[in-house]
Each structure stands twice: as C-alpha cells, then as structure tokens.
Amino acid sequence: MxxxxxxxxxxxxxxxxxxxxxxxxxxxxxxxxxxxxxxxxxxxxxxxxxxxxxxxxxxxxxxxxxxxxxxxxxxxxxxxxxxxxxxxxxxxxxxxxxxxxxxxxxxxxxxxxxxxxxxxxxxxxxxxxxxxxxxxxxxxxxxxxxxxxxxxxxxxxxxxxxxxxxxxxxxxxxxxxxxxxxxxxxxxxxxxxxxxxxxxxxxxxxxxxxxxxxxxxxxxxxxxxxxxxxEGEETKKLLDFVRPMIALYVGGMGAKGKNFYNTVARRYGYEEAAEKIQDLYLAGRKDEAAAAVPDEFVELTxxxxxxxxxxxxxxxxxxxxxxxxxxxxxxxxxxxxxxxxxxxxx
Known part of the structure; x- marks a missing residue:
C-alpha cells in the first residue's frame, strides 16, 4: 500500500x-x-x-x-x-x-x-x-x-x-x-x-x-x-474529533431520503443511529448528533x-x-x- x-x-x-x-x-x-x-x-x-x-x-x-x-x-x-x-x-x-x-x-x-x-x-x-x-x-x-x-x-x-x-x-x-x-x-x-x-x-x-x-x-x-x-484514554479521546464530521455527513449532507452518506450508514447496520443523527442534525442540534454517532462507527473508520x-x-x-x-x-x-x-x- x-x-x-x-x-x-x-x-x-x-x-x-x-x-x-x-x-x-x-x-x-x-x-x-x-x-x-x-x-x-x-x-x-x-x-x-x-x-x-x-x-x-x-x-x-x-x-x-x-x-x-x-x-x-x-x-x-x-x-x-x-x-x-x-x-x-x-x-x-x-x-x-x-x-x-x-x-x-x-x-x-x-x-x-x-x-x-x-x-x-x-x-x-x-x-x-x-x-x-x-x-x-x-x-x-x-x-x-x-x-x-x-x-x-x-x-x-x-x-x-x-x-x-x-x-x-x-x-x-x-x-x-x-x-x-x-x-x-x-x-x-x-x-x-x-x-x-x-x-x-x-x-x-x-x-x-x-x-x-x-x-x-x-x-x-x-x-x-x-x-x-x-496508550490509554487520552489517545482514544482523539476519536472525538471525527464525530462532528461523521454527524455532518450522515446527518446534514442532504435532505431526508437524499443523503448518500446516511444511506451508507444504514447499510453498515446503523439504521437506528443514522435516523437519530439525521433528525438531530436537521433540527440544529449538532452536538447531540455528534454524540449519537456509534462508537463502533468511529472506531472502525x-x-x-x-x-x-x-x-x-x-x-x-x-x-x-x-x-x-x-x-x-x-x-x-x-x-x-x-x-x-x-x-x-x-
């Protein structure tokens, strides 16, 4: 690679x-x-x-x-x-x-x-x-x-x-x-x-x-x-930097039913989280949307x-x-x- x-x-x-x-x-x-x-x-x-x-x-x-x-x-x-x-x-x-x-x-x-x-x-x-x-x-x-x-x-x-x-x-x-x-x-x-x-x-x-x-x-x-x-939690906390970005794409990059990233999140198996993130983000509750991103999603990307x-x-x-x-x-x-x-x- x-x-x-x-x-x-x-x-x-x-x-x-x-x-x-x-x-x-x-x-x-x-x-x-x-x-x-x-x-x-x-x-x-x-x-x-x-x-x-x-x-x-x-x-x-x-x-x-x-x-x-x-x-x-x-x-x-x-x-x-x-x-x-x-x-x-x-x-x-x-x-x-x-x-x-x-x-x-x-x-x-x-x-x-x-x-x-x-x-x-x-x-x-x-x-x-x-x-x-x-x-x-x-x-x-x-x-x-x-x-x-x-x-x-x-x-x-x-x-x-x-x-x-x-x-x-x-x-x-x-x-x-x-x-x-x-x-x-x-x-x-x-x-x-x-x-x-x-x-x-x-x-x-x-x-x-x-x-x-x-x-x-x-x-x-x-x-x-x-x-x-x-090692330790200090390093893992760095992952929090990407939560707002994931929330932006899954929640805010398109309207309901017109967001390609939201569709991908659902296909990954995060259907409930994808729905929640989008609802929160489109309601202007961006911090809550970021917090709703599944830990596994953050970890594996x-x-x-x-x-x-x-x-x-x-x-x-x-x-x-x-x-x-x-x-x-x-x-x-x-x-x-x-x-x-x-x-x-x-």
Missing part, C-alpha cells in the same frame, strides 16, 4: 502545504486536495506542485457540475505538466445542496455526467484526433439547432505529458460504485469500514469489474482515516490506539483492497507517524 493524506478544505492552506512538504520527506506518496464551497482545489494543487518534488497531487474531489469536461481535462493536463507527471484527477458529483445552492446548476444525471466527463477527458489527453463526443449529457461540438452553429472540433493545443492521467471517482451508491469499478482508475470511498466493505459494495464492485477494460489494470482504492498511536492495534487496523484496510491508505496524523509527530505507517504499508 501507498500512503496518502487528504488536505482539509478549511483552515489556512499555506500551513497545510508546509506540512505536505515535510511529510513528503517522510515518504508520503499522495496528497488529496478537496473542493467544497471554499477555495478552489486547482489553485492549491498548483502551489503544492511548486513546493514539492515527488508526492502525487490528486483532487478529491473536483465537482463535476462546476466545470465543463474539457476544462477539467485542461486543468488536469496543466497540473500534470507543471508537476512532472504527478497529477491524479479525482472526480465526484458532490450533492444537490452545493451544486444547486452554491453553483446554481441543476443536479441532473450524475452517473451519465460522470461517464461522459471521463470519456471526454481521456479523448483530450490522448490527442489522437479533433475532439468530438456524442453522449447523453455532452455533445461536442454543439449539434445543429443548439448555440450559434459555429462550433468546430478542436484538439488541445498543448501536448499533455501523459496521455493517461489517473482518474479516481468518489462514489457510494450501488450504481455509481459499479460504474466506478468499470471505467475509473481508482475509487475514493468515504467513511470506509474495511470489515463491512464487502457486504455493502462487493456486489457492485464485482459487477463493474466484469465490464472493465483490461487495459485499465486493477482498480485502485484510496481510503483511511485518523491516525494516532498511543479510523486508526487510533496502541501501536499493535493500529497496525491491525492498517492490515484490515489492506485486506479490504485498499491500495492507498489515507492517513490524517494527529496527537503526535506527524512525520514520525507517517514514517512508521509507511514502513508497515510497504
């Missing part, structure tokens, strides 16, 4: 990048840069490229609805050039609250839009012919009767460093995970419990892999959580405890097929933590 780290989308970005620079020396393989409704990801990714030498730089994620597929392709190709071939394109549909509320774009056909976007990006990077596409969401150039009628097929001007930039997809729903396993280079699951992954997603992953082009190779999986090594236990958690992620272990080092020297886990993962 490789070692990766998600860069938080809140807080002071320059300080976060300084940590990436130090962790690169410790063996960090990949940094994932999020984009929600704060600063954009590509600006920060370019800054990271300028400050680092070896770490891969991935978006996790670029929302599909905030950019055209060709702009996404151009952005990834530009970052790949500036970084010397270290870009990873992580894509996701986000959700209607952000897409319709912040971007003012209808949240329509997320699966078809994902497939169209990936196909268009790969055509742009390969630069084999002038770009045309006839998909369910995007048609390039615009067909007769749409626009001015003056559009024409074009090739990207620059020659990309790589004709195949890795594409990861953040997905949770059964159909979306199946599509991810079929067409993406990698998968970015969130709130991943390795012991429950097969029961929740095994069927969808298998169905997608049956249709997968052999040229893509095996499906990469990037997942993990909080990382802290230590992270790697916090004595060294022997943390090593068991690392192996659980490996056994579940994780190829890039996401770590958020806390409660100690981040460099030492990454170095230690890097040794185990290797």
């Amino acid at each position: 490789r070692i990766s780290m998600p860069l938080q989308y809140s807080g002071e970005p320059k300080a976060a990048v300084e940590q990436v620079v130090e962790l690169e020396k410790a063996g960090l393989d990949t940094v994932w840069v999020a984009e929600a409704y704060g600063f954009d990801a590509p600006t920060l990714m370019g800054y990271i490229a300028a400050r680092t030498e070896t770490v891969n730089i991935g978006s996790a994620i670029l929302p599909l609805y905030s950019r055209t597929p060709t702009l996404i392709a151009m952005t990834a190709a530009g970052l790949d050039d500036l970084s010397g071939g270290r870009a990873i394109l992580g894509l996701g549909a986000s959700g209607p609250q952000v897409i319709e509320g912040f971007h003012g774009v209808p949240y329509a056909k997320p699966l078809a839009r994902t497939r169209d976007t990936i196909e268009i990006c790969r055509k742009v990077w390969r630069r084999e012919e002038r770009l045309t596409h006839d998909g369910p969401v995007f048609r390039l150039p615009l067909p007769e009767g749409e626009g001015t009628g003056l559009g024409k097929p074009l090739k990207i001007i620059n020659h990309p460093v790589r004709s195949e930039i890795p594409v990861f997809v953040a997905s949770l729903g059964v159909k979306n995970v199946e599509m991810t396993a079929e067409i993406a280079d990698g998968w970015l699951p969130h709130l991943f419990i390795p012991e429950k992954a097969q029961a929740v997603w095994g069927g969808a992953l298998a169905a997608g892999k049956e249709k997968r082009d052999a040229s893509l190779g095996g499906l990469e999986i990037a997942a993990g959580g909080l990382l802290a090594i230590g 992270n790697m916090v405890g004595p060294e022997s236990y943390v090593r068991e958690r690392v192996e659980a992620f490996r056994a579940a097929g994780v190829t890039s272990l996401n770590v958020i080092p806390v409660g100690g020297d981040p460099v030492a933590l990454v170095e230690k886990v890097k040794g185990w993962a290797s």
Whole structure:
C-alpha cells in the first residue's frame, strides 16, 4: 500500500502545504486536495506542485457540475505538466445542496455526467484526433439547432505529458460504485469500514469489474482515516474529533431520503443511529448528533490506539483492497507517524 493524506478544505492552506512538504520527506506518496464551497482545489494543487518534488497531487474531489469536461481535462493536463507527471484527477458529483445552492446548476444525471466527463477527458489527453463526443449529457461540438452553429472540433493545443492521467471517482451508491469499478482508475470511498466493505459494495464492485477494460489494470482504492498511536484514554479521546464530521455527513449532507452518506450508514447496520443523527442534525442540534454517532462507527473508520492495534487496523484496510491508505496524523509527530505507517504499508 501507498500512503496518502487528504488536505482539509478549511483552515489556512499555506500551513497545510508546509506540512505536505515535510511529510513528503517522510515518504508520503499522495496528497488529496478537496473542493467544497471554499477555495478552489486547482489553485492549491498548483502551489503544492511548486513546493514539492515527488508526492502525487490528486483532487478529491473536483465537482463535476462546476466545470465543463474539457476544462477539467485542461486543468488536469496543466497540473500534470507543471508537476512532472504527478497529477491524479479525482472526480465526484458532490450533492444537490452545493451544486444547486452554491453553483446554481441543476443536479441532473450524475452517473451519465460522470461517464461522459471521463470519456471526454481521456479523448483530450490522448490527442489522437479533433475532439468530438456524442453522449447523453455532452455533445461536442454543439449539434445543429443548439448555440450559434459555429462550433468546430478542436484538439488541445498543448501536448499533455501523459496521455493517461489517473482518474479516481468518489462514489457510494450501488450504481455509481459499479460504474466506478468499470471505467475509473481508482475509487475514493468515504467513511470506509474495511470489515463491512464487502457486504455493502462487493456486489457492485464485482459487477463493474466484469465490464472493465483490461487495459485499465486493477482498480485502485484510496481510503483511511485518523491516525494516532498511543496508550490509554487520552489517545482514544482523539476519536472525538471525527464525530462532528461523521454527524455532518450522515446527518446534514442532504435532505431526508437524499443523503448518500446516511444511506451508507444504514447499510453498515446503523439504521437506528443514522435516523437519530439525521433528525438531530436537521433540527440544529449538532452536538447531540455528534454524540449519537456509534462508537463502533468511529472506531472502525479510523486508526487510533496502541501501536499493535493500529497496525491491525492498517492490515484490515489492506485486506479490504485498499491500495492507498489515507492517513490524517494527529496527537503526535506527524512525520514520525507517517514514517512508521509507511514502513508497515510497504
């Protein structure tokens, strides 16, 4: 397994990048840069490229609805050039609250839009012919009767460093995970419990892999959580830091019946807790929602405890097929933590 780290989308970005620079020396393989409704990801990714030498730089994620597929392709190709071939394109549909509320774009056909976007990006990077596409969401150039009628097929001007930039997809729903396993280079699951992954997603992953082009190779999986090594309750209390985040996703990322994370929590077997967390969160009782997150849910999505236990958690992620272990080092020297886990993962 490789070692990766998600860069938080809140807080002071320059300080976060300084940590990436130090962790690169410790063996960090990949940094994932999020984009929600704060600063954009590509600006920060370019800054990271300028400050680092070896770490891969991935978006996790670029929302599909905030950019055209060709702009996404151009952005990834530009970052790949500036970084010397270290870009990873992580894509996701986000959700209607952000897409319709912040971007003012209808949240329509997320699966078809994902497939169209990936196909268009790969055509742009390969630069084999002038770009045309006839998909369910995007048609390039615009067909007769749409626009001015003056559009024409074009090739990207620059020659990309790589004709195949890795594409990861953040997905949770059964159909979306199946599509991810079929067409993406990698998968970015969130709130991943390795012991429950097969029961929740095994069927969808298998169905997608049956249709997968052999040229893509095996499906990469990037997942993990909080990382802290230590004895006693003081270390275990660090897990309380993630309760509000889990409550936010399970309780607040969508309306009743429209929350993908809440559905995952239910499929994990936390139906009663998922209902309670959502009710409390939507009622504005966020602290109570965080307190209602099951201890097991918190425990199994992270790697916090004595060294022997943390090593068991690392192996659980490996056994579940994780190829890039996401770590958020806390409660100690981040460099030492990454170095230690890097040794185990290797």
